[in-house]
Amino acid sequence: MNSALLSADLPYWAVSLLRVLGGLVAVLLPAGTVVYLFLFKMMSFMQSRLGPMEAGPYGSMQLFAEVGKWLQKEDIVPANAQPEARIFKLAPLIVLASTFLLVVVVPFGPDAWFTNFETGIFYALAVSSVSVLGILIAGWASANKYSLMGGLRAAGQLVAYELPMVLAVVGVVIQAGTMNLQEIVVAQNAGSMFGWDGLGNPYILTQFVAFLIFMISVQAELTQTPFDMPVAESELVSGYMTEYSGFRFLIFFIGEFATAGVFAMIASILFLGGWGVPFSWFGWTTIDSIDNWMNVGGPLILFTKMLVLVFFIMWIRFSFPRFREDQLQRFAWKVLIPISLVNIMLTAVLKVAF
Amino acid sequence: MFPLSSTTDTPTEAPRDTVREEALARVLGALGANVVDSLLKPNDDLWIRVTAESWRSTAETLKSLGFTYFCFLSAIDWLPSPFGKGEDDPTAPAVERDSTIKQGYTGGDTRFQVFARLVQPFTTLGINIKVDVDDAVMAVDSWSGVFAGANWHEREAHEMFGIGFNGHPDLRNMYLPSDFEGHPMRKDFPLLARIVKPWPGIVDVEPLPGDDSEEGEAS
Amino acid sequence: MTMLGDRQQLAYIASQAADARVNVELETEGMTLNIGPQHPATHGTLRIIARLDGEQVVWAEPSAGYMHRGYEKLTEVRTFPQVTALVNRIDWLGSFANEVPFILAAEKLMGVEAPSRAQHIRTILFELSRIANVSLFLGDLGVQLGAVTPVFFAFRDREYVLNLIEAATGGRFHPNFDRIGGLKDDLPAGFIEETRVVMKKLRTFCDQIEDLLFGNEIFQSRTRGIGVIPKDVALQYGLSGANLRASGVDWDLRRDQDIAMAWNKTEFKVITHPDGDSFARCWVRLQEVRESTKIVDQLLDTIPAGPVMAKVPKIIKVPEGEAWVSTENPLGEMGYYVVSQGDQGPFRVKIRSASFNNISITPWLLKGVYVPDIITILASLYFILGDIDR
Numbered sequence: 001m002n003s004a005l006l007s008a009d010l011p012y013w014a015v016s017l018l019r020v021l022g023g024l025v026a027v028l029l030p031a032g033t034v035v036y037l038f039l040f041k042m043m044s045f046m047q048s049r050l051g052p053m054e055a056g057p058y059g060s061m062q063l064f065a066e067v068g069k070w071l072q073k074e075d076i077v078p079a080n081a082q083p084e085a086r087i088f089k090l091a092p093l094i095v096l097a098s099t100f101l102l103v104v105v106v107p108f109g110p111d112a113w114f115t116n117f118e119t120g121i122f123y124a125l126a127v128s129s130v131s132v133l134g135i136l137i138a139g140w141a142s143a144n145k146y147s148l149m150g151g152l153r154a155a156g157q158l159v160a161y162e163l164p165m166v167l168a169v170v171g172v173v174i175q176a177g178t179m180n181l182q183e184i185v186v187a188q189n190a191g192s193m194f195g196w197d198g199l200g201n202p203y204i205l206t207q208f209v210a211f212l213i214f215m216i217s218v219q220a221e222l223t224q225t226p227f228d229m230p231v232a233e234s235e236l237v238s239g240y241m242t243e244y245s246g247f248r249f250l251i252f253f254i255g256e257f258a259t260a261g262v263f264a265m266i267a268s269i270l271f272l273g274g275w276g277v278p279f280s281w282f283g284w285t286t287i288d289s290i291d292n293w294m295n296v297g298g299p300l301i302l303f304t305k306m307l308v309l310v311f312f313i314m315w316i317r318f319s320f321p322r323f324r325e326d327q328l329q330r331f332a333w334k335v336l337i338p339i340s341l342v343n344i345m346l347t348a349v350l351k352v353a354f
Numbered sequence: 355m356f357p358l359s360s361t362t363d364t365p366t367e368a369p370r371d372t373v374r375e376e377a378l379a380r381v382l383g384a385l386g387a388n389v390v391d392s393l394l395k396p397n398d399d400l401w402i403r404v405t406a407e408s409w410r411s412t413a414e415t416l417k418s419l420g421f422t423y424f425c426f427l428s429a430i431d432w433l434p435s436p437f438g439k440g441e442d443d444p445t446a447p448a449v450e451r452d453s454t455i456k457q458g459y460t461g462g463d464t465r466f467q468v469f470a471r472l473v474q475p476f477t478t479l480g481i482n483i484k485v486d487v488d489d490a491v492m493a494v495d496s497w498s499g500v501f502a503g504a505n506w507h508e509r510e511a512h513e514m515f516g517i518g519f520n521g522h523p524d525l526r527n528m529y530l531p532s533d534f535e536g537h538p539m540r541k542d543f544p545l546l547a548r549i550v551k552p553w554p555g556i557v558d559v560e561p562l563p564g565d566d567s568e569e570g571e572a573s
Numbered sequence: 574m575t576m577l578g579d580r581q582q583l584a585y586i587a588s589q590a591a592d593a594r595v596n597v598e599l600e601t602e603g604m605t606l607n608i609g610p611q612h613p614a615t616h617g618t619l620r621i622i623a624r625l626d627g628e629q630v631v632w633a634e635p636s637a638g639y640m641h642r643g644y645e646k647l648t649e650v651r652t653f654p655q656v657t658a659l660v661n662r663i664d665w666l667g668s669f670a671n672e673v674p675f676i677l678a679a680e681k682l683m684g685v686e687a688p689s690r691a692q693h694i695r696t697i698l699f700e701l702s703r704i705a706n707v708s709l710f711l712g713d714l715g716v717q718l719g720a721v722t723p724v725f726f727a728f729r730d731r732e733y734v735l736n737l738i739e740a741a742t743g744g745r746f747h748p749n750f751d752r753i754g755g756l757k758d759d760l761p762a763g764f765i766e767e768t769r770v771v772m773k774k775l776r777t778f779c780d781q782i783e784d785l786l787f788g789n790e791i792f793q794s795r796t797r798g799i800g801v802i803p804k805d806v807a808l809q810y811g812l813s814g815a816n817l818r819a820s821g822v823d824w825d826l827r828r829d830q831d832i833a834m835a836w837n838k839t840e841f842k843v844i845t846h847p848d849g850d851s852f853a854r855c856w857v858r859l860q861e862v863r864e865s866t867k868i869v870d871q872l873l874d875t876i877p878a879g880p881v882m883a884k885v886p887k888i889i890k891v892p893e894g895e896a897w898v899s900t901e902n903p904l905g906e907m908g909y910y911v912v913s914q915g916d917q918g919p920f921r922v923k924i925r926s927a928s929f930n931n932i933s934i935t936p937w938l939l940k941g942v943y944v945p946d947i948i949t950i951l952a953s954l955y956f957i958l959g960d961i962d963r
Contacts, residue, residue: 047725145606149628149944225719226791229945319785321792322719324945325628398681399897424811425899426925430912439918440650458912459895471897471910471925475808475822478830482897482910503810506933514645529638529962538646548650 019114026103030261030306031254036063037307038314039257046318070253073246080143081243088141092244092251094134099258101127106265107182109275109298110290120181121173124266125166128221131259132158135230138252139240150240153325154230157220160332161227165217167340168210171347172203172270181266185274186287192280200278204271206350209343211271213336218263219313220332222256226320227328260310268305275302371396377479378402384415391460403460403484409468410495410521412483417500421472421481427497427507429468429487429515432457435541440548462486468494468517470504493518514539608947610639617958619932623939623947633939633947635932640962648922653679653753653889656919660909661747663926664960667706667903669698669738672751675922677832678898678911679753682891686833690879691755696835697768697872698741698750699900700865704775705734706903707862710955711782714855717952718795723786730778733771740764753889755882765873772866779863787856796852800938800950803849810937811930814905815857816954820849826901834900839871851953858955890917904928904960928960 010018040062044051052059081088105120107113117123132155139151176184191201204211220227230240241252268274275298284290323331371394378394381402388408393401404412432455442449455465459482466487473480487494496519497504506528508519513527516537527534536543604625610618618639624631644663648656660675661668673695680686687695712727735745740761742748750757786792802812807820817824825843827836844860846853891913899908905927912921931954939947 047722048729049725145604149606225721228719318722320720321715321786321789321795323791324795324943326943327794401895422805423808424930425906425908426811426910426923426930428910428923430921430923434914435649439916456914458893458914469910476824476829478826480897501809501811502806502937503930503933506929527638529641538643541649545646545650553650 023100023103023114026106026108027099027258027262028254030265030303030310031258032063033303033307034257034261034310034314035253036060038310042311042314043318046315067250070246070250075247076243076245078143078243081141084141084143087137088243089248091134091138091141092248092255094137095131095255096251096258098127098130098134099255099262101130102259102262102266105181106262106269106302107185107275108302109295110287111292112275112295112298113182116182117180119179121169121179121184121266121270124181125162125169128259128263129158129162131255135240138244142240142243144243147240147242150230150242154223154240156325157223157227157230157328157332160329161217161220161336164213164332164336164340165221167337167344168207168213168217169270171207171210171340171343174344174347174351175203175206181269181274182287185269185276188273189276190279190285197278197280200273200276200280202271202273207271207343207347209339210347211267213340213343214267214270215309215312216336218260218267219316220328221263222260222313224260224313224317226316226322228317228322229325229328260313261306264306264309264313265302267309268302272305272309274305275299277301371398373479374400377474377481380419381416381481384419385412388412393459399480399482401459401482401484403462403486406485406488406491406494409485410497410500413470413472413497413500416472416481416483420474423473423475424497424501424503425471425473425480427468427470427504427511429466429511429517429539430458431466431515431539431541432462433465433541437544437548439553440545441553443552460484464488466492466515466517468511470497470507472501487517492516493520495520496522498522513537516540606944619951619956619958619961621935621947621951623944625944628943630939630942630944630947632936634936637932637958637961640958642959642963644924644963645922648919650918652917653891653919656922657751658747658749660924661749662959663924663963664706664902664904664907664928664957665746666709666957667702668744668746669702669742669748669750670706670900670902671907672749673699673834674898674900674902674907675909675911676751676753677834677900678896678909679891679913680833681896681898682894682911682913683753683885683889684892685754685883685885687755687883688879688881689835689877691881691883692833693835693838693872693876694741694756694760694881695751697869697876698738698748699834700869700872701734701738701768703903704862704865704869705731705738707858707865708734708775708778710858711779711786711855711862714952715786717948718792720786720789720792723782726778726781726785730775733774737764737768737771740767752882753891754885755880759881765876768869768873772869775866776863779859779866783859787859793852795945795949796855796953797848797850799851799946800942800953801848801850802934802938806934806937807849810934812905812934813927813930814901814903815861816854816905816931818843818845819853819857821845821847826899826906830900832898832900835872836868838875839868841868841871851949854953854955888917890915891919899925902927904955904957905931907960924963926960926963928956928958929963932956932961 040051040059052062055061055065077085077088102124104114105117105124135154136151139147139154172184173179176187178184188202189200193199193201223230241249244252279285374394374396378392378400382389382392385404388404389402390405391403434451434453436451436453438449438451457467462484464486467484468487469482469484471480471482485494494517496508498508499521508522509525510528511517512519512525513530514537519525526532606623606625607620608623609620620636620639621633622636623633644659647659651659657672657676660671663671708727708731712724715721715723738748739745741764742750802816802820804820804822807817807822823843823845828843831837841864844857844864846857893913893915895910895912897908897910899906907927908925910923910925911919914920935951938950942950
């Protein structure tokens with residue numbers, strides 16, 4: 001958060017500490033909420049069962065129980081992986097690091113952001129590919145045929161689905177005229193549709209196709225069903241994560257759901273108006289005219305929009321069977337990319353027209 | 355009692371089964387002298403026994419006659435078990451048992467017989483085919499060239515009875531580890547569970563505490 | 574039902590050939606993958622050894638026997654009622670169906686026929702065990718392919734059927750209810766009304782599964798055209814049950830055979846499918862569950878009154894002879910070849926189990942498929958380990 005947010009003049013170390021804590025909260029809070037609300041409870045209700053009910057009221061402490069369980073397990077490195085033990089131990093951290101790098105660029109409010117890059121979305125897409133490295137390393141260093149197959153499948157899939165994601169975002173960037181995430185939010189909330197500014201100008205309406213492509217690509221980037229070939233539980237028993245137990249598996253687990261939350265946040269910024277409500281509701285005109293309470297309300301609004309999008313991601317995860325690897329690739333290269341290219345052309349044309 | 359073989363026992367009055375009789379006539383006509391014995395139980399089933407040399411050609415002939423569904427293939431060991439029903443007291447001296455070999459339907463001359471069943475699809479007309487396995491040779495021809503499904507059945511019969519199948523592409527053990535010694539389904543291979551703890555035989559139902567004793571029930 | 578289009582078949586073959594060319598050019602080393610014996614996908618301890626080239630299978634072979642219990646040897650030292658209890662455990666999901674062919678063979682040898690009420694109730698319980706077995710298959714199908722939700726619905730609705738079987742026989746999984754000459758007991762009060770209600774619930778379940786799983790495009794693209802078994806190959810291997818009917822062979826032992834059960838007093842459709850691929854096998858089983866519920870409804874309407882046990886001596890000695898009886902079990906055709914020499918127990922029992930033949934086709938079938946397709950094909954062939962290994 002930049003220091004304009006805080007009325008008192010805090011020393012630099014205090015500000016840095018607050019930023020670190022804020023980063024941790026921004027990553028762990030969505031992860032925890034998503035895991036409890038959707039993975040434990042919503043999935044259970046959809047499968048006509050109750051889910052965890054013992055730990056805490058309605059199982060709300062289950063998350064802490066699980067964290068405690070994972071932490072107290074033995075730190076195992078398989079014997080065949082001993083020569084590459086350092087890389088084996090490094091892989092989960094790479095995956096988690098990419099999540100933190102991603103959350104740095106997400107704006108939570110008019111003044112509540114970690115960094116304000118001019119090329120925010122470009123940086124975000126670039127950095128989200130770092131997790132591919134972590135997964136490949138995990139698959140190779142596990143010295144296990146299943147994990148290797150999982151890692152290779154994951155590498156192919158994640159690289160393939162980067163392209164539709166990028167191309168879908170290009171449409172938004174053309175429409176907003178900027179790559180800066182903060183400006184994209186402002187453009188949506190301050191904008192108007194055909195002169196009526198009651199709802200701002202959320203890009204989901206004009207870029208609906210791009211929204212769908214982005215959400216599908218996010219589902220694939222997170223290796224969620226129907227794109228969870230790398231982790232196909234009934235074949236590879238966890239794929240690249242098979243040999244990880246205890247704390248390291250917890251890192252993978254947190255990484256998966258935190259990334260889901262962060263991607264949903266980015267999607268809501270790009271398409272749903274991010275942390276803001278339409279400016280016309282409160283009579284704001286520019287970003288500087290926003291009241292200060294929005295710095296508290298903004299994160300909450302962003303959180304809510306994130307939950308809505310993650311709900312859809314998880315819902316599809318529990319309902320669909322999985323694609324086969326070649327069908328998956330075919331879908332990305334032959335279906336998603338051409339559609340997103342057409343979307344870009346149309347957006348460019350319409351942007352000039354209107 | 356129903357006759358066990360249509361060539362040696364005198365037939366009794368029985369209902370006619372024209373479908374099976376006609377099928378038997380066709381089969382006997384096609385196989386000719388290879389059929390050693392046959393039995394037709396009206397409205398029940400059809401058995402033939404063929405010579406060992408013609409075992410494989412029998413399969414081909416029957417397949418061309420329309421019996422294209424391969425049901426199963428296995429073997430029978432006709433030696434009465436020297437361990438009886440597993441009720442012997444292990445502390446008592448070993449019981450001498452009658453070990454005369456008595457074969458079943460369509461007779462037989464050897465201790466081991468391989469038998470198989472083929473069915474005409476879309477009907478329930480099936481035919482059971484038996485063949486004697488000579489004790490010295492302990493092998494018959496393989497059916498896996500004629501019916502691909504016989505592959506696994508012959509592997510199982512081989513490991514359980516020790517019968518070889520000439521021409522089988524890959525006669526490995528089906529269920530047991532490859533270094534297993536012995537052939538479990540032979541009657542002289544003991545069932546260890548019953549040797550360790552013999553079956554107590556007909557058991558009297560234990561009376562409930564306080565009740566009069568119940569009459570013994572068959573187990 | 575639609576035939577698999579030539580274009581689709583050619584497309585699949587072409588894609589396989591293209592992959593094979595790539596693999597040869599890159600000279601990727603073969604990898605031997607061991608699926609099982611402990612594995613979430615296989616219905617038990619089946620081990621499949623697959624030699625891979627990239628993601629394609631060069632050869633694959635199942636290695637059975639991890640659950641071999643030596644049933645045929647065990648039957649030689651038991652009496653006929655004891656064998657009944659043993660035989661329940663071959664196909665443990667549809668257990669009542671295992672007892673029936675054996676009891677029918679013994680009754681054939683004794684020349685006894687069960688009273689018609691007993692035959693009726695036997696058929697009802699047989700069909701209930703078929704429903705229990707196949708509804709679990711439908712749920713498990715989703716899990717093998719990645720859809721984790723249908724299996725919970727399957728287990729939930731299967732509980733109703735298991736409750737019915739428990740009410741009638743005392744055992745959910747291993748009823749041990751059949752006796753030579755009839756049944757152990759009569760039906761409890763309220764069974765008929767309860768069964769009608771449960772059959773309605775199961776029809777709803779079938780509709781749900783059809784919507785959730787079979788209508789899904791991903792499911793269809795995962796199963797259509799995968800693991801095609803032509804008719805003549807199916808007959809050669811002795812495939813039976815839904816696997817055979819999905820290859821277009823119109824043969825159902827309930828309709829085509831005249832045995833002492835009540836199927837010939839009901840009307841039901843025999844469902845076939847011309848394609849012979851995995852989708853066909855799954856679809857045929859789904860329709861068979863529906864038909865089973867209708868059969869049960871018809872049987873409930875027409876149960877005759879009378880005794881449930883014929884006059885048989887207390888200690889049963891079965892006369893000499895050999896008998897073969899086979900029925901249309903949930904997994905396929907299960908038969909018993911019973912050789913008796915006049916004792917209280919059989920001399921030799923050959924158990925012809927459906928899954929043994931069904932799985933014997935996999936070495937031929939799995940050549941050249943992708944690794945995920947191994948799971949799809951095994952899921953659609955549907956086996957129970959107890960049935961393969963006995």
